[in-house]
Amino acid sequence: MTLNPLEHNAQNLSSLGAELVFTQDILGHYHSFYWRSSRDSMPSIDDDSPPLSIDDLTKIKLFPIQKQTYLECIERVLTRKIPEQCHYIFSDENYSFPFNLIISPIILFNGDAKLVLVMGNSLKKEEVSLIPHGFSNNYPESYQKLLINISRKIRRTLDLETIWQQTVDSIGLGLKVNRCLIIVPSYDTDFLEIKAEYCDPRYNSLLGFRFNFHDYEEVKKAILFRQPTTINLDGSTSSQALSVLLVPTFYQQEFNSIICLHQCDHQRQWNESELELVQELGDQVGTAIAQGTIYQKLEQANAEAKEASRLKSEFLASTSHELRTPLNGILGFLKLVLDDMADDIEEEREFIDQAYHSALHLLNLINDILDIAKIEAGKLEFNLDSISLNSICEEIYKFAHNQAQKKNIYFKINLPSTYDEILLQADYQRLLQVMLNLVGNSLKFTHEGGIEITAEIISKKFSVLDVSVPGMVKINVADTGIGVSLDKQEKLFETFYQVDGSRTKAYGGTGLGLAISKRLIEAMGGKISFYSMGESLGSTVTLTVPLSQLPILKTEK
Template sequence: LAIEEILQTVLEDVVKLLKGSGGRLYLTSTDGMSEVEIYTYGIQPRLSDNVSQPLLEDYPAWQQLMKCDYLYSQLLDITDEDGEGEDVTDEFVEVQGFPVPKPQAITNIYQEKQLVGVTHLFHSTPIRSLLAMPLQYGSQFLGYLSIFRDEIDTDIAWAGKYDPDQRQQRVRQSFEAWRQLKLAQAQEWTAEEIEIVRSLSIHLTMAVMQHRLYRYEQQQRHLVEMRNTELKIARTIAEEANRIKSEFLSSTSHELRTPLASTLNYLRLLKEEFYDDDEELKEYIHIAYESTNGLVEIINDILDITKIEAGRMTIDPEYLNLPSLLQEQSDLFRAESRRQNIPLIIDCEVEGVYADKLKLKQVLTNLIGNAFKFSNQGEIRLRVVPDKSPNMVKITVTDTGIGIDLAQQNKLFEPFVQADGSIKRRYGGTGLGLTICKRLVELMGGEIWFESPDVGTGTTVAFTLPHLEKAGE
């Protein structure tokens, strides 16, 4: 059986054993934050049905009686060297080396000064007597056990006294039996009943304490297991982060070394005038320039992600004319579009957006650049439409390239990640572009996600930004 069922059964059995009309077992909160436990049986004091009304245990008068505060205060008085007070040591028994009050047997609750503040709760009930025992483990108050008894009707019979008056003619009348019925009388508790409650309370105290210790041990074990799991997960994440960063450093070193070596080689050729004509000279200069641009882009990506991770990236949002800004993007990629014979189609249904111009251009340049990088044919489409969310604009960049595995899509927004090693080797890059796009879009108040169906079906990257109306918020 569960501990709750056992405690309820014990309460019911002891009430029946003592011929009580009701009982109450109250257990305090184990940590001061969890709920208290209350077990009841039979007739109870009449409390309001209103949930905002206090429990019986919330009344100070009841608390003081159940905790025996008045007895402890008197005990302290007589144990103090200079104290004076009534000797109440007989009211205590020693349990675990600590004085614990004996059961409090109250024959008539309406004559008990300690209960003046709660007797109104008993007026509508037949309860008249009370036997209570605190559950005390050392200095720790665990709760109490209380047994109620109803008032009883007493039938008293006695014989009349001898009347020496000679005028009394009827002798038998002097010894006639008299009866008197007394209603609503209090019933006293016997020494045997008090001892039963005292003995039971000690066993209850030990059982409750052992259960709490067991539950505490289980909770601590669970916390340790959770902490170990968290540490294991954290270690796995840290190891994965270290692995990714190691791969990033390796690939970035390669990305830096390749254009740097190319630039140095062509600059050396130029320095030694190792070219045949002006056309070859222009070609060398162009290659060195493009290689240097590649170096600058890689370094800018590293600097951007460093600033974003450190929380030092700031934005300066303003109203932007989208058709004009998108035309700039079209002009920027015109040469690449001709070189690959892949048209860049722009479809804009929104006039304005509220964003940081440089950051938005950086996001669009990165996404359109990726679309051209991973496409060999087809088209690139940049589309701007009102979003389903109020005051938001949705921008999508769609290509007809290699597509992205569904399982990899969310990972690609993490730093230093690309779909797989073969893509990194084939197409190059640091794996920071999408991470930077995600952080910049979020800084501007939007979201970014993939709408790519799967590998081989092209890729669509969508993101949202606030419309003009959101600027006033």
């Protein structure tokens, strides 16, 4: 509406035909005022009273009971420059007067709007009980209460699942939708997953559904443009939705969820107030999710720190025992020699030999501890060169063959048949150390059956440590030993972790072998994994090592 504000006198206002007409600024100050009395709805004015036109605007005592929400309505109208229809109850300090109002911006010639024109007609007595105080067709007050309610709920907790569920329940009930979802990204992937759901029991549950966001253009659009996105459907999809509203949430520019609303029983046109509400909710929820995520990570880090401390304590207790055992052996056998307790030269030599092997065992334990310390400090040095797999396997065979025979188990090494040597790009001593660790474990935990080492050539180019290699060799160390239960296998490569103290204590060792092997293999550009069908079902350790050159395989005739 474009009016000259200088012409807002009583005569001009009365000509607009409304019962109550006035102009106000953003603070609610009257700039002109006209009120035509009605006996049914204006009990404070006598039947014979003339229309009320006041030039001294300071004398006007008529104000809305819900003043704050009323002023917010005026601010919205002036900001958007769009009229609003609403119901408000006014009071003159003695009586209440319910009005149906139309609040319009008065737009000046330059496009600005500083005042609103309010035209109202009184509501009948039977209509008043149906209209709550401050009710607006755009529901600003009820939406404000909903926003405050949800904000309070999600701020009371840092538990992510509680935040998600309280959000969908509150929005679902507050906006009377058939379904409300929280969809969360799976970090480091392109997948999203529905983590929480409010759902009308008449419709299918979508909880737990995962999808690639690249498959849904509207989802990509909502995230890209960072604003609510509406979709109209025909109800034929698994969601059964006819109208969808997507609201992405962010924290410090980082996307962390989508609030998704489904209307399944009718096509719904989301009005401007609803869009503003869900966008404001999105901001609140995005912050709450971020805080919950940080808290969750802190809790996880704290739990991991406690577990690491416990494992280190167990490790130190175990290691002190492991170190004392060979040390006591060394001292004991040497004391026998010094005290001339040997019956002859042969027995004396046997005592010295036992002391020597105890010293070697002690040295290996100390080397394990030093290696893991160097690895964790990033100070372990590698000499990557072209080395022979056959040479490594020969050393392993010398180490394991006699021990396997003594235990009456078999030991086999099967390499691919090639015309030339299988050359690896690795550190010879470190790869030998890994293989000795793996085969040593198999010898320790295998009492019947045996151990078999196999190798397979992968003829495919790889980028390893920023260098292109012609292929990889995959080495399997398989045994028929005591095995490991499925639920404990993923922790086997963790530092200080041992499967079961009561089950493996009799076998000795620090429990660092697999942790060291994993770090060494990865430092050389390979990978290592462990698999067992379960306890007493044997195990297989698989590792990959880069090839220095691709060998020529012999084909079987």
